[in-house]
């Protein structure tokens with residue numbers, strides 16, 4: 073039995089590579105610039121062991137030159153260059169990476185991490201070029217070599233002249249087609265923006281001759297075109313700098329330059345982790361809710377860099393939905409990239425980073441809440457709702473992280489308080505954390521259902537966001553204290569009125585039975601109220617669904633007509649109750665009229681729609697006439 077080697081149809085392989093690996097053509101520039109940066113890094117490593125070589129940073133750079141007339145784009149570097157053999161091996165064999173071999177032999181030093189690893193990036197130039205010419209002079213050689221290829225048909229190598237050590241790669245840019253405008257790769261402005269997008273933090277200067285229009289000296293209103301060599305990239309990633317070197321203004325400027333938002337950042341986090349996973353991150357909590365935050369267009373995520381090279385513009389997996397407002401970037405050397413560098417091979421590292429980032433944001437918010445209350449309230453105004461969604465989502469999986477970050481308006485303090493603040497000042501006899509839901513603080517303050525709890529001197533939390541009650545249902549309790557709506561059946565308050573109410577209900581059993589019949593299908597029960605002090609009626613709910621929840625569920629597109637089990641409560645000390653008893657004894661029709669009116673009033677107080685407004689106004693007229 074003979075063993076055969078796999079053969080690959082190199083023409084087809086190259087073709088597949090060129091057309092199916094990358095989703096965007098513009099990344100060819102990222103790949104060539106990364107190669108140049110690697111080539112300069114290799115000189116740097118050489119200088120560490122070779123005394124004859126001085127690594128003087130000023131002499132090392134990458135230059136991008138455009139010639140529109142010849143339709144050529146040249147990327148040149150002052151890096152290590154390639155010998156004839158290296159040209160054969162590295163550019164003649166697909167998937168052979170000289171850089172990976174170098175990386176394996178040399179331990180990374182001083183943050184000079186080699187980028188290349190797959191041995192395919194170079195070929196991406198054929199996505200935009202018909203001909204690629206490489207002229208290179210290797211370090212320590214007097215001879216230079218020219219490698220040239222039109223892609224699938226193979227390549228040629230010959231000796232040539234080149235003055236300086238380094239490599240010069242010239243792409244003959246394709247002619248435009250109906251689908252593709254290749255001219256943009258010959259456009260100064262476009263090229264600068266591609267460089268800034270992907271290669272902004274390449275350690276070495278990326279230079280370009282840029283033409284700018286400037287006011288002409290000595291003449292007013294006239295402009296002249298001036299060509300000047302400019303460095304396009306920022307080079308030093310701010311996140312690799314020492315925190316102590318940076319001021320708040322530096323972070324703010326970075327936030328603006330990166331166009332993370334039109335506002336100022338409220339807080340920034342600068343993270344450097346060097347443990348099981350290594351990464352640097354700069355995160356921002358914006359000051360204001362982005363205008364498109366609640367639209368489908370808003371996409372959460374952080375920029376993801378690998379060794380200073382942009383991999384993903386918006387990596388959504390790095391942030392949980394409830395921290396979707398956080399902006400910023402993460403740079404890690406430990407990501408296992410796929411061949412196109414567009415997606416990650418394994419998400420284990422990403423998951424670790426995401427978890428770490430989530431914890432850092434949570435603890436930053438806790439610190440802000442403790443030490444900068446005003447600032448925290450400003451944050452909460454913009455993004456507090458998100459935290460409540462966070463408590464509610466995933467069946468409350470994140471509630472332990474988030475519950476201490478919640479704020480609610482307190483009836484007693486007339487300001488936002490934390491659950492901890494509420495619980496810590498609860499009187500001993502208070503069993504529950506009371507809350508009331510409504511449209512606004514004003515309306516809640518006037519709700520009849522709050523009367524008894526207020527009277528007892530207990531604090532009530534006012535819920536005005538739709539999500540509030542749902543989030544609280546997920547929490548169930550806080551520090552072993554259960555939450556209780558002031559409109560729920562049993563308030564858990566021992567009151568001398570309780571017994572009296574039971575007696576009154578028993579005394580007027582027939583009246584209540586009759587009212588229940590009149591309101592059949594609308595309320596579950598009619599009873600004497602213990603919670604009302606001045607108002608004549610109110611509605612309360614039995615069971616889990618409160619009246620506020622019913623309203624919210626009704627407003628949802630796929631509502632399943634979930635209803636609260638309503639109870640009509642009557643204040644036995646109100647004159648209306650006396651009138652009701654009298655009518656029941658003397659005129660049943662009037663008793664029915666009063667029952668319907670009281671029910672309608674209770675609906676109105678709750679902000680629930682009247683089922684039949686015409687019948688209600690007719691009833692009112694009957695009482696008046």
Ligand SMILES: Nc1ncnc2c1ncn2[C@@H]1O[C@H](COP(=O)(O)OP(=O)(O)OP(=O)(O)O)[C@@H](O)[C@H]1O
Pocket residue numbers: 103107108111149151152153154162163168169170171172187188189190191192193194195239
């Ligand atoms: N400008 C350059 N100067 C010196 N050597 C280079 C240059 N460009 C490419 N090379 C060599 O050619 C090899 C192949 O380059 P290519 O871009 O295809 O892959 P890579 O950079 O190794 O890996 P990746 O696909 O991850 O970018 C490199 O590993 C490097 O050895």
